[in-house]
Amino acid sequence: MEFDQELVERFNGTCPPEDADVPDCMVYRAVAADPATPDDFQSYVKLKKVSVEKSKCDDWGLSVWRDLDAVEHARNVIPLFRERYIAGGEMGEAHGKIKASPSKNQPKHFTFWNYCNVNLSTSFSIVMPPLEDV
Numbered sequence: 001m002e003f004d005q006e007l008v009e010r011f012n013g014t015c016p017p018e019d020a021d022v023p024d025c026m027v028y029r030a031v032a033a034d035p036a037t038p039d040d041f042q043s044y045v046k047l048k049k050v051s052v053e054k055s056k057c058d059d060w061g062l063s064v065w066r067d068l069d070a071v072e073h074a075r076n077v078i079p080l081f082r083e084r085y086i087a088g089g090e091m092g093e094a095h096g097k098i099k100a101s102p103s104k105n106q107p108k109h110f111t112f113w114n115y116c117n118v119n120l121s122t123s124f125s126i127v128m129p130p131l132e133d134v
Contacts, residue, residue: 001094001115007045007060015057016113020097027091027098027112028065030074030084034126040087041120058101061111066098068127070108075131077105082131089124 002008007015031040044052044059052059065071075081091098096114103109114120 001096001118003096003113004060004116007113010054011057015060016097016111017057017099020099020113022093023091023095023098023112024093025066025091025098026088027110028068028071028086028088028127029062029112029124030081031087031124031126032084034085034129036085036087036121036124036126038119038121041114041124058111061101061113064098064110064112065108066110067108070106071128073108074106084130085126086128087124088127089120091123094118095120095123 003016029036029040031037033040041062043061045054049059054060065074071081071086091112094115095118096112098110098112101109101111
């Protein structure tokens with residue numbers, strides 16, 4: 001399996017980092033639609049977000065969590081996640097690599113770098129609807 005060629009070239013093969021793991025686990029992601037679509041699994045770089053830094057490895061990955069407690073916490077501290085569906089998918093060696101990327105307000109946050117030509121939307125299903133009182 002291969003990562004996006006631009007990612008590999010930009011970082012000379014050092015992104016994802018060497019210490020990123022095979023994600024033999026359930027992974028959760030905030031998505032806009034039910035069912036999730038391929039657009040819900042695009043990195044900030046691919047989405048051309050204004051604040052993106054192509055030189056920052058994490059911006060080439062996806063923001064995810066590995067447990068529902070972390071999802072609940074994220075929804076408590078980041079209002080946007082209250083408006084989103086939460087999709088869960090069992091990830092393994094055929095999907096990509098994962099690494100903890102905690103922040104001050106999300107201590108259980110992870111970054112997931114998926115292999116190119118893997119349609120993650122088919123591996124995920126909605127596990128939580130948006131919150132009613134947003």
